[in-house]
Amino acid sequence: MATSVSSTVEYASLAQIQSAQQGIPADEFFAVAKQTGISQEKLxxxxxxxxxxxxxxxxxxxxLNAKESELLIKLSLLLKRGEIIFGSTDAFTAWLFEPAYGLDRQVPFELLYTSEGVNVVADEVERIAFGDLA
Structure with missing residues (x-):
């Protein structure tokens, strides 16, 4: 899933959307798990x-099917952006598992079960990037 990282929220490209519709290889799941250190069970x-x-x-x-593929692509983009904002994969992953002030003290990882939840967490990451912690 090669993508360019921009200075703002990164959205899936048309090619990624088409890949999701066709289903991405299961190998991508294991690559994301390895990259992030998030357990395969949790992911x-x-x-x-x-x-x-x-x-x-x-x-x-x-x-994977289209819905699984879409969510995995969105998670991958979020994780790449989080790594940039937080300075490391480990720092971002740690943040994902702690209550977040800007998310009403909810644990960000718990919001990642849906596509919209990924969007909410991505928005919070962008607020953090711009220093808006409220």
Missing amino acids: AALLEISPRTLHRYQREARN
């Missing part, structure tokens, strides 16, 4: 699919 839970099924998809060279 798989966001996609509402078991790690065992993902491993089977990987062995069979199968693609």
Whole structure:
């Protein structure tokens, strides 16, 4: 999922949207898990699919469905942007698992189960990038 990182919220490109519609390879899931250090179990839970099924998809060279693909692409973009804003993957991942002041003390990771939740967290990351912590 090669994308250019901009100084503002990064949106999926047309190519990424088309990839999501066709389904992205299960290998992408494991790449995101490895890059972020988020456990496969926690990341798989966001996609509402078991790690065992993902491993089977990987062995069979199968693609994720469109909804799983879309959410994984959005998560990947968010994680890349968060790494830039927070200075490291570890710092951003740690933030994801702590109550966030700008999200009414909700844990950001708990909002990532839906596409709109990813948008809310991405908006908060951008507010942090511009120093708006309120």
